Amino acid sequence: MKINFLEQYRLQTKCLVALDSIIFGFDGTDLKLLLVKRGVESDHDTWSLMGGWLAPDETLEKASQRIVQALTGLDDVYLEQLGAFGDPLRDPVERTVSVAYFALINVPSYEDKINHDFDADWFPVRDLPELLFDHKEMVEQAKERLKYKAAFHPIGFELLPEKFTLPQLQNLYEAIFGVKIDKRNFSRKILSTNLLIKLKEKQKGFSKKGAFLYQLDAEQYKKDFNAFLNFIPNPDM
Amino acid sequence: MKINFLEQYRLQTKCLVALDSIIFGFDGTDLKLLLVKRGVESDHDTWSLMGGWLAPDETLEKASQRIVQALTGLDDVYLEQLGAFGDPLRDPVERTVSVAYFALINVPSYEDKINHDFDADWFPVRDLPELLFDHKEMVEQAKERLKYKAAFHPIGFELLPEKFTLPQLQNLYEAIFGVKIDKRNFSRKILSTNLLIKLKEKQKGFSKKGAFLYQLDAEQYKKDFNAFLNFIPNPDM
DNA sequence: ATTGAAAATGTAAATATGACATTTACATTT
DNA sequence: AAATGTAAATGTCATATTTACATTTTCAAT
Numbered sequence: 001m002k003i004n005f006l007e008q009y010r011l012q013t014k015c016l017v018a019l020d021s022i023i024f025g026f027d028g029t030d031l032k033l034l035l036v037k038r039g040v041e042s043d044h045d046t047w048s049l050m051g052g053w054l055a056p057d058e059t060l061e062k063a064s065q066r067i068v069q070a071l072t073g074l075d076d077v078y079l080e081q082l083g084a085f086g087d088p089l090r091d092p093v094e095r096t097v098s099v100a101y102f103a104l105i106n107v108p109s110y111e112d113k114i115n116h117d118f119d120a121d122w123f124p125v126r127d128l129p130e131l132l133f134d135h136k137e138m139v140e141q142a143k144e145r146l147k148y149k150a151a152f153h154p155i156g157f158e159l160l161p162e163k164f165t166l167p168q169l170q171n172l173y174e175a176i177f178g179v180k181i182d183k184r185n186f187s188r189k190i191l192s193t194n195l196l197i198k199l200k201e202k203q204k205g206f207s208k209k210g211a212f213l214y215q216l217d218a219e220q221y222k223k224d225f226n227a228f229l230n231f232i233p234n235p236d237m
Numbered sequence: 238m239k240i241n242f243l244e245q246y247r248l249q250t251k252c253l254v255a256l257d258s259i260i261f262g263f264d265g266t267d268l269k270l271l272l273v274k275r276g277v278e279s280d281h282d283t284w285s286l287m288g289g290w291l292a293p294d295e296t297l298e299k300a301s302q303r304i305v306q307a308l309t310g311l312d313d314v315y316l317e318q319l320g321a322f323g324d325p326l327r328d329p330v331e332r333t334v335s336v337a338y339f340a341l342i343n344v345p346s347y348e349d350k351i352n353h354d355f356d357a358d359w360f361p362v363r364d365l366p367e368l369l370f371d372h373k374e375m376v377e378q379a380k381e382r383l384k385y386k387a388a389f390h391p392i393g394f395e396l397l398p399e400k401f402t403l404p405q406l407q408n409l410y411e412a413i414f415g416v417k418i419d420k421r422n423f424s425r426k427i428l429s430t431n432l433l434i435k436l437k438e439k440q441k442g443f444s445k446k447g448a449f450l451y452q453l454d455a456e457q458y459k460k461d462f463n464a465f466l467n468f469i470p471n472p473d474m
Numbered sequence: 475a476t477t478g479a480a481a482a483t484g485t486a487a488a489t490a491t492g493a494c495a496t497t498t499a500c501a502t503t504t
Numbered sequence: 505a506a507a508t509g510t511a512a513a514t515g516t517c518a519t520a521t522t523t524a525c526a527t528t529t530t531c532a533a534t
Contacts, residue, residue, distance in 0.1 A: 192490095
């Protein structure tokens with residue numbers, strides 16, 4: 001019986017296991033994705049998600065962290081598993097199951113640390129180049145997931161610098177959901193969550209009046225990860 | 238360059254890929270899980286999720302369907318990927334990445350078709366036995382995901398027979414969310430979605446008065462998969 | 475005919491939402 | 505130093521939604 005059972009394991013075909021990262025960023029206007037150029041001659045014009053292989057002693061989460069860090073230099077990004085993609089023909093070279101994670105990073109902190117060994121660039125999610133394998137499908141799912149999540153939880157802040165203005169925050173939500181939001185209602189709703197601390201400083205340079213800076217109340221953020229349930233009116237998911 | 242690139246593939250260690258199914262059912266009172274006894278002497282008292290191996294030419298979804306059908310006999314269950322679990326030590330026999338799916342089935346249709354080759358039984362989710370490997374974690378995540386999803390989409394119906402009463406439906410939601418809901422408010426809210434068609438028949442036998450049966454308006458259901466956004470007051474996720 | 479048990483139903487107060495326009499701050503220009 | 509232009513900040517009212525809560529109805533069983 002025990003033999004038979006171990007036999008079961010021996011009989012199975014094994015797969016390669018890869019990880020792919022959908023890395024979102026926000027530049028104040030557009031929601032963007034960080035893509036890399038594949039270092040293969042035959043694919044020299046194809047962009048792809050940053051990816052890598054699962055190492056023998058790694059968890060999936062750790063592998064994904066390692067891979068995102070290799071490119072961005074950042075080690076504290078928001079990372080969430082999107083799911084496994086396993087179509088038998090998704091990678092024409094060899095059967096590979098890929099586990100996709102999406103990451104939210106704020107672009108300024110990235111700019112300092114980026115690893116220039118990779119040929120990487122930001123693309124607006126509304127206008128992406130052709131992508132390798134099934135990466136387009138991964139990106140579509142990730143966009144949906146981000147909408148879903150951001151509609152109910154305050155994860156948008158992960159895409160902003162530590163100090164940000166209400167207009168910036170609103171731009172971000174408008175980019176994620178592809179809608180226009182009323183300024184007055186937005187500010188009322190967002191401030192009523194008590195998640196934000198208004199600072200004395202203003203953002204200078206962009207507008208003449210200048211907008212007040214805010215930062216997240218870390219305490220509240222932890223307590224109130226559900227603060228946005230019902231945040232976006234009729235989020236369309 | 239091209240050689241080097243194929244070399245990359247050759248160097249990677251391969252993993253076994255398994256699938257595990259979190260199969261939810263509802264008996265009118267309790268939310269339950271369908272578990273199987275592991276057919277291995279050393280584990281003769283351990284229950285586990287129904288699982289299986291990924292076949293060489295299968296998608297993950299198809300494999301999961303096949304495995305759920307092998308046990309339940311049902312081929313049209315609601316199935317959704319929960320995610321991949323890949324701790325290097327999760328399976329002590331050999332490194333295995335498992336992709337978990339959760340399934341919603343209605344118990345009566347299952348009872349006709351169940352495959353008795355498996356030693357399977359229903360357990361209330363509130364009182365589960367010890368489970369194999371990391372299956373407990375999978376179950377916890379699946380419970381959360383079911384809450385999340387059921388709070389915003391009308392998937393609860395997948396757990397009920399074709400014809401059901403409002404009290405049954407309410408019991409289901411109370412079981413999923415572990416809360417008491419006011420009868421009057423529940424019925425008003427649910428009927429306002431226009432997802433239900435009231436039938437002339439009543440359910441007999443359970444109460445003296447008998448409760449009217451309803452069925453899903455399939456048309457509306459497809460159109461209005463978001464009908465429940467904001468359905469459960471303050472769903473706690 | 476009476477009883478018991480669950481099903482069905484309505485209203486009013488509080489709260490949240492959505493639509494909408496004016497004023498304020500300040501850097502730049504004259 | 506006054507005028508101008510641009511984006512930021514702010515408030516109200518009508519409507520819709522949510523919540524809390526108790527009585528009546530139905531019908532099988534006695």
